[in-house]
Amino acid sequence: NAGVTQTPKFRVLKTGQSMTLLCAQDMNHEYMYWYRQDPGMGLRLIHYSVGEGTTAKGEVPDGYNVSRLKKQNFLLGLESAAPSQTSVYFCASTKNDYRDTGELFFGEGSRLTVL
Amino acid sequence: GQNIDQPTEMTATEGAIVQINCTYQTSGFNGLFWYQQHAGEAPTFLSYNVLDGLEEKGRFSSFLSRSKGYSYLLLKELQMKDSASYLCAVMDSNYQLIWGAGTKLIIKP
Numbered sequence: 001n002a003g004v005t006q007t008p009k010f011r012v013l014k015t016g017q018s019m020t021l022l023c024a025q026d027m028n029h030e031y032m033y034w035y036r037q038d039p040g041m042g043l044r045l046i047h048y049s050v051g052e053g054t055t056a057k058g059e060v061p062d063g064y065n066v067s068r069l070k071k072q073n074f075l076l077g078l079e080s081a082a083p084s085q086t087s088v089y090f091c092a093s094t095k096n097d098y099r100d101t102g103e104l105f106f107g108e109g110s111r112l113t114v115l
Numbered sequence: 116g117q118n119i120d121q122p123t124e125m126t127a128t129e130g131a132i133v134q135i136n137c138t139y140q141t142s143g144f145n146g147l148f149w150y151q152q153h154a155g156e157a158p159t160f161l162s163y164n165v166l167d168g169l170e171e172k173g174r175f176s177s178f179l180s181r182s183k184g185y186s187y188l189l190l191k192e193l194q195m196k197d198s199a200s201y202l203c204a205v206m207d208s209n210y211q212l213i214w215g216a217g218t219k220l221i222i223k224p
Contacts, residue, residue: 004157040123040216041216042119042202042204042213042214042215042216042217043158043202043204043212043214044214045211045212059211090157090158103160103163104150104158104160105160106157106158106159107157108156108157109155109156109157
């Protein structure tokens, strides 16, 4: 069982470059999320999706875009990378609204460095 | 503003017991979660508390007091593999998860 898979695992970008992070889940989950994790801070929600074709902004959406064209995939795009976007990015998913159990299934993370 | 406080780092001895505290100030409350995260890995779900009291799950227990805005995670019979960061998260009135910065637990032989 693959669970939640993120690609790439590591990436180095120059300021101004663009890139896309891919998240794929094979659990038929409806809800998907993109978080960033920075030292000394809690996970912060960037964008999320409650189903195929839907997206919504989280706590820190600026500089990022997302798409959910297929139920199993959730893409995170950086339009013009900035050093402040250096972080570890985690994708997560849940079958239903996590209000019921609180259990999020996370991918292994993507470490992005912007020079 | 909303705030989750946890100690930054704790050290404990293999075989001992450790309690990791979490205090929170949020706009409303719809549950508190604990996750474990080993270095360089993804967070994994440990527990969910929505009512006051103690929830036991093997060597791990989680306690909640809503009136005090307080929770703790209790780890018994510590093993070296328990060395990890422990993340506390609270679901607020809008069902948004507010995450603490995590507590790094170091286990010594």
